[in-house]
Amino acid sequence: MSRTTDVALERNQLRVGRLLKAHGLKGALKLELYTDDPGRRFVTGAEFTLQVPEASPWHGKTITVREYRVMNGNSVVFFEGVDDRTAAESLVRAILWIDQDAEDDAEDDAWYDHQLAGLDVVRDDEVVGRLVRVDHFPAQDLLIVKAGDREVMVPFVSAIVPTVDIAAGRIVVTPPPGLFEELPGQDASEDAERDAAAASD
Template identity: 75%
Template sequence: MSAAPQTPRNQLRVGRILKAHGLKGALKLELYTDDPDGRFRAGASFTLQVPEHSKWHRETITVREFRWMNQSPVVFFEGIDDRTEAESLVRAILWVDHDETAVQPEDDAWYDHQLVGLDAVRDGEVVGRVARVDHFPSQDLLIVEVGEREVMVPFVSAIVPEVDLAAGRVVMTPPAGLFEDVAEED
């Protein structure tokens, strides 16, 4: 009798450690969450993404304290009490398990892992599949694989009016020429 295959855990990237701050183990963060005070509350645990040779590989770490210093997010972790130990975590990416059953905070907000793999549909036909989501200050882009190429689609309601997770698709109304091949000139 074989065991049922395990479903991969959905994890969200919520931050990256930028640098050590001070002498008592504080670390400055780059945030990938819109709720840093909630995500980094005391007792919150994160899985670390670091190179395999790091002593932190496959480890989890727990928040002791989170605060804002000069408008920068700074975190203290349990067991990290000096600058040397803090520096061993620089560039680590912080991941947290995501509960798919949790209520979405907004009707028109999705996590990247929910969008990746969805069919891109235009005029009722599948034109490609969402490969990834790229985030930029002005807007996000859905990167859609169309055959052997990738098409960058602005993730705005005028071009992507519908995201249907249950049906596994995003409906697109792109401007003319976005998905068509460009004719080569002689």
């Protein structure tokens, strides 16, 4: 399961989706979800802040959900005032943010960036680093972990990050071999590659 869920633009806002492409001729847009609870987030009347380039006509504006559907396995959303394909295309790639409500504190699997930064990163009950920041990408988020004198990028997915314990101040990871340490023979392999490159010069 992807952990690209409900991250903070400001301390009182959550990122919950990204508009991928226009769908049909009546203003619908396919939606990439960044929340585990779309039925609650995308109710009729829900209002979102739009993250778009400054040159976009939507910059600085909000938008309101008219209808949310799942069509052929895809999340599709209609907005008030977006009634045709041309209007929908002007919103493609916009990121949707929503004001936090009181229920968000009880939602599982949703954390703010500022809650995660600074937490110990633990593997097999041993601290292997400290979380520096979270980098957000369309496919998934990455935890940037300071481990010694280097930064390690850890995919923020449940298979590798099974536990986030804010109260205990730690994130438990089960990384694949070689993510936090060099594997035996890795140095020798790199030396051999450098020697081969030098010989060919």
